[in-house]
Each structure stands twice: as C-alpha cells, then as structure tokens.
Amino acid sequence: QKEVEQDPGPLSVPEGAIVSLNCTYSNSAFQYFMWYRQYSRKGPELLMYTYSSGNKEDGRFTAQVDKSSKYISLFIRDSQPSDSATYLCAMIGPAGGTSYGKLTFGQGTILTVHP
Amino acid sequence: DGGITQSPKYLFRKEGQNVTLSCEQNLNHDAMYWYRQDPGQGLRLIYYSQIVNDFQKGDIAEGYSVSREKKESFPLTVTSAQKNPTAFYLCASSKAIRNQPQHFGDGTRLSIL
Numbered sequence: 001q002k003e004v005e006q007d008p009g010p011l012s013v014p015e016g017a018i019v020s021l022n023c024t025y026s027n028s029a030f031q032y033f034m035w036y037r038q039y040s041r042k043g044p045e046l047l048m049y050t051y052s053s054g055n056k057e058d059g060r061f062t063a064q065v066d067k068s069s070k071y072i073s074l075f076i077r078d079s080q081p082s083d084s085a086t087y088l089c090a091m092i093g094p095a096g097g098t099s100y101g102k103l104t105f106g107q108g109t110i111l112t113v114h115p
Numbered sequence: 116d117g118g119i120t121q122s123p124k125y126l127f128r129k130e131g132q133n134v135t136l137s138c139e140q141n142l143n144h145d146a147m148y149w150y151r152q153d154p155g156q157g158l159r160l161i162y163y164s165q166i167v168n169d170f171q172k173g174d175i176a177e178g179y180s181v182s183r184e185k186k187e188s189f190p191l192t193v194t195s196a197q198k199n200p201t202a203f204y205l206c207a208s209s210k211a212i213r214n215q216p217q218h219f220g221d222g223t224r225l226s227i228l
Contacts (some may be wrong), residue, residue, distance in 0.1 A: 008155075027116055033212070036219075041222070042221050042222070043119075043205050043207075043220050043221045043222050044158075044205070045219070046217075088158075105157045107157045108157060
C-alpha cells in the first residue's frame with residue numbers, strides 16, 4: 001500500500017464548477033500538508049501549505065485537512081480553464097534522528113476545465 | 116525575481132555518456148533536492164543537500180551523482196550507469212531541511228539518442 005493515495009483522474013469539469021481533489025494517507029506521523037499545481041512541461045508550483053486540521057482559504061482555493069481520518073482535500077471554486085493542470089498533494093513526515101522529514105507525493109490528479 | 120533556474124530545458128544523451136543538469140537558486144535557501152518524474156510514478160527523490168558540501172542519497176540514487184560546492188548551485192550528473200535515464204528531472208529548494216515547503220524549478224527533460 002502506498003503511503004499517499006491520490007485518484008489520478010482524469011477529472012473534467014465545466015467552467016465555473018466547484019472542484020474537489022482528494023488524498024488519503026496511511027502514516028499518522030505526517031504533520032505538514034501541501035498542494036502543488038503542475039502545468040504541462042513545467043515544475044510544480046506551491047498552492048497551499050497547512051499544518052493543523054481544519055480549513056485554510058486563499059482566494060478561490062481552500063485546503064482541508066482531517067488528521068483523524070487521514071484525509072486532505074483541495075477545493076477550487078469558480079473553476080477556470082486556466083486551472084487545467086495536474087494537482088499534486090504532498091506531505092512531510094516527522095523529523096528526528098537521521099530522518100529529515102521527507103516530502104512524500106501523491107500520484108497527481110489531472111484536471112481539465114472546459115469553457 | 117527570486118527563483119530556481121534549471122538548464123538546459125531539453126537534453127539528449129548518447130549511450131555511455133555522462134551528462135550534467137544545472138540547478139541554480141537565488142532564494143538563499145539552505146536545502147536543495149533533485150527529483151525524477153516519470154508518468155504514473157509521481158516524483159521520486161534522487162539526492163538532497165542540507166547545506167554546502169553536504170549531500171545525501173534519496174530513494175533512487177544509483178547511477179546519479181551530485182555536488183554542492185556553492186549554496187546557490189546543486190548540479191546533477193546522470194552517469195552511464197543509469198540504464199533508464201529518460202525522464203523529467205526537477206530541482207527544488209527549501210529554507211531549511213525540516214518542515215519547510217519545497218519550491219521547484221521548471222525541469223529538464225532528458226532523452227536517449
């Protein structure tokens with residue numbers, strides 16, 4: 001079983017729709033959670049960085065963390081064609097001893113928003 | 116503008132040849148990383164460096180080498196020992212090695228001639 005599971009999609013939605021992207025994880029030691037957006041032939045761009053359970057909002061984006069269920073989500077409101085990209089969740093484990101708290105990525109979800 | 120610059124954007128390797136991918140950052144970050152991205156496999160860590168003159172193997176270091184002589188630079192060499200080098204290579208950096216988000220460059224696509 002992978003430490004982080006993410007539905008690869010593809011996900012296709014009409015412009016203006018609310019998009020929900022999700023990841024589940026098995027390691028309860030994960031402490032920090034990130035969402036990245038990656039356009040084709042580009043590097044991942046950091047969208048959201050959260051620590052605690054609950055919601056964090058930034059413009060049209062809301063990141064939700066539920067540590068008790070080991071589940072994180074990214075919501076995109078009023079989706080636009082420019083949101084079409086691959087979305088990657090990532091998590092940092094605990095640092096201690098020889099472990100620096102490696103970043104573990106999900107597989108990525110391909111999203112297409114059509115006009 | 117601060118950021119991470121990777122060059123070249125595209126690179127071709129002949130059989131038996133070593134090639135070096137460049138990564139430069141002007142974010143004043145201490146930690147730097149190299150990842151390999153293959154379709155359907157996500158990002159896999161090759162090497163990372165906490166500080167100048169220090170680096171550690173990641174999950175798939177075989178066939179790769181790195182150096183960290185300057186804070187700003189972390190070049191990756193893909194050696195002839197790497198039998199399947201065709202991939203998208205991403206360099207990243209973070210303020211510190213622990214509990215910090217990583218910021219990425221725009222990658223180098225390496226192909227075999």
